[in-house]
Amino acid sequence: MKLKIGLIGLGIMGKPMAKNLLKAGHELVVYDVVEAPLRELEKLGAKIGRSSKAVAEQSDLVITMLPDSPDVEKAALGSQGVFEGIKSGSTYIDMSTISPVTSKKLAEAGKAKNLKILDAPVSGGEKGAIEASLTIMVGGPKAVFDECLPLFQVLGKNIVYCGGVGAGQVVKACNQILVAGVLESAGEALVLGAKAGVDPQIVFKVIASGWAMRVLDARVPLLLKRDFKPGFKTRLHYKDLSIALSAGSEYGVSLPVTSLIREMMGAMKVAGRGDFDHSGIITVLEDLAKFEVKA
Amino acid sequence: MKLKIGLIGLGIMGKPMAKNLLKAGHELVVYDVVEAPLRELEKLGAKIGRSSKAVAEQSDLVITMLPDSPDVEKAALGSQGVFEGIKSGSTYIDMSTISPVTSKKLAEAGKAKNLKILDAPVSGGEKGAIEASLTIMVGGPKAVFDECLPLFQVLGKNIVYCGGVGAGQVVKACNQILVAGVLESAGEALVLGAKAGVDPQIVFKVIASGWAMRVLDARVPLLLKRDFKPGFKTRLHYKDLSIALSAGSEYGVSLPVTSLIREMMGAMKVAGRGDFDHSGIITVLEDLAKFEVKA
Numbered sequence A, B: 001m002k003l004k005i006g007l008i009g010l011g012i013m014g015k016p017m018a019k020n021l022l023k024a025g026h027e028l029v030v031y032d033v034v035e036a037p038l039r040e041l042e043k044l045g046a047k048i049g050r051s052s053k054a055v056a057e058q059s060d061l062v063i064t065m066l067p068d069s070p071d072v073e074k075a076a077l078g079s080q081g082v083f084e085g086i087k088s089g090s091t092y093i094d095m096s097t098i099s100p101v102t103s104k105k106l107a108e109a110g111k112a113k114n115l116k117i118l119d120a121p122v123s124g125g126e127k128g129a130i131e132a133s134l135t136i137m138v139g140g141p142k143a144v145f146d147e148c149l150p151l152f153q154v155l156g157k158n159i160v161y162c163g164g165v166g167a168g169q170v171v172k173a174c175n176q177i178l179v180a181g182v183l184e185s186a187g188e189a190l191v192l193g194a195k196a197g198v199d200p201q202i203v204f205k206v207i208a209s210g211w212a213m214r215v216l217d218a219r220v221p222l223l224l225k226r227d228f229k230p231g232f233k234t235r236l237h238y239k240d241l242s243i244a245l246s247a248g249s250e251y252g253v254s255l256p257v258t259s260l261i262r263e264m265m266g267a268m269k270v271a272g273r274g275d276f277d278h279s280g281i282i283t284v285l286e287d288l289a290k291f292e293v294k295a
Helices: A014-023 A036-043 A052-057 A069-077 A100-113 A125-130 A142-155 A167-195 A200-208 A215-223 A234-251 A256-270 A278-289 B014-023 B036-043 B052-057 B069-077 B100-113 B125-130 B142-155 B167-195 B200-208 B215-223 B234-251 B256-270 B278-289
Strands: A004-008 A027-031 A061-064 A091-094 A116-119 A134-139 A156-163 B004-008 B027-031 B061-064 B091-094 B116-119 B134-139 B156-163
Touching: A004 A014, A004 A052, A014 A027, A014 A036, A014 A125, A014 A142, A027 A036, A027 A052, A052 A061, A061 A069, A069 A091, A069 A100, A091 A100, A091 A142, A100 A116, A100 A167, A100 B234, A116 A142, A116 A167, A125 A134, A134 A142, A134 A167, A142 A156, A156 A167, A156 B200, A167 A200, A167 A234, A167 A256, A167 B167, A167 B200, A167 B215, A167 B234, A167 B256, A167 B278, A200 B156, A200 B167, A200 B215, A215 A278, A215 B167, A215 B200, A234 A256, A234 A278, A234 B100, A234 B167, A256 A278, A256 B167, A256 B256, A278 B167, B004 B014, B004 B052, B014 B027, B014 B036, B014 B125, B014 B142, B027 B036, B027 B052, B052 B061, B061 B069, B069 B091, B069 B100, B091 B100, B091 B142, B100 B116, B100 B167, B116 B142, B116 B167, B125 B134, B134 B142, B134 B167, B142 B156, B156 B167, B167 B200, B167 B234, B167 B256, B215 B278, B234 B256, B234 B278, B256 B278
Parallel strands: A004 A027, A004 A061, A061 A091, A091 A116, A134 A156, B004 B027, B004 B061, B061 B091, B091 B116, B134 B156
Antiparallel strands: A116 A134, B116 B134
């Protein structure tokens, strides 16, 4: 079904997404505070709205794709914003990466106009946006998700329904936690290896194709059944990180995250869990959160 | 070529490795402080040595596979140890995961007997040892590595020459740093996601198949050319981790590593590198180490 879609935010992500929506045959009204991408999209057949409100007035479905929570709040709830123009009963999808708390605020505000609201942050970067291969993590009512699925399929490949309002943002935050952890730990590995005299290409080759990239698939299903039989014992990983830190000390390399994780594995030993599989490090976090993760 | 191999250490890793050596047709002399695996290997055709020294006396090539640096030092350099029994000019491979400093000490001590010494720690766990699919990271003289390659191929699949003495241990330490980082960050993601009400299977599905598992292959080659053009800007990842920490605060989840990494990304902004790709977090570690990683 061809829709009249309003898209607010034509940045690195929004602009290629807009192009994909046009390519799929949808009518598009766009708005951005920057002029150049508006003109570019106009040439491709999009209409230009004068404000978020104006975009919403001319659309059956509104999407925002903006940098941060305050930007989305302003575009949606502010003066000349989406909520001033949007038709009662229509759909509003925020695809920005923002706080789940803000997503809930939007959903709450949408009740007065009986809006169908989803939070649908993406991952995959500019390349994913251009190639329409984004992962899209969606929170909100399941029926609205089902309705919007064909639209998401124009923009991405891996479309995941995550749960109620804000769940998309929560899963996106989880994703960013792991991406950051991988980059930081790989950074520590590369600096230690290189300063200790090993060719960084070799370190890269070993770590990027090694157990780190397989351990989640191997261990998380067991973890979710609370099965912490090793595998690889936490106390041995503690020993290995002690070796890494000694080597760091020897070669003059600070390993802040490795140091912190070693202490957490040390806490495992203190808690009598040194013989748990190293995936059991999650139990230290669970202790802190007074909460247990179970499938 | 069939060898007379001495293997010291028949634990979770050593025992299946011993079996693979026998299967490949090598003669085997084994030693362990525990009796049961000795008897098991004896039934399969191995000889039992009474000490590390006795094993070395009867072998052309000696392997140690022990838990930690002090165990290896004792087995190699201690009373009744390998160095008391080993023939001049023969080969000694330590496959334990120990400090590169200890590996260098062994290599130094081996000079008097003109030993050919390698450090060759493994990854892949018990499963890898059983299936002979271990990754083996080898340090020491390249000619000795070449000589021993057929032997390594009996035990593992991905055999990587890492450089001089201790380089195998350095790369193993690098690998353990990343494995720990992945497990810990995934733990933070799972606890946050679950306590915020998202099905942990969904969090697992998204994070374990997402960008985190692809980001190293995509970005490290660029990083090694000092190319930090985004990609994904550090200041946006900083913002995303701020969202994660706010959500953690909201739901009562402590995210110690995420918190530390956010501060490191904050340091990137202070250093004027907020628009670097997020892989540029390595530059914070480089600043601390007064060192730059380059291919």
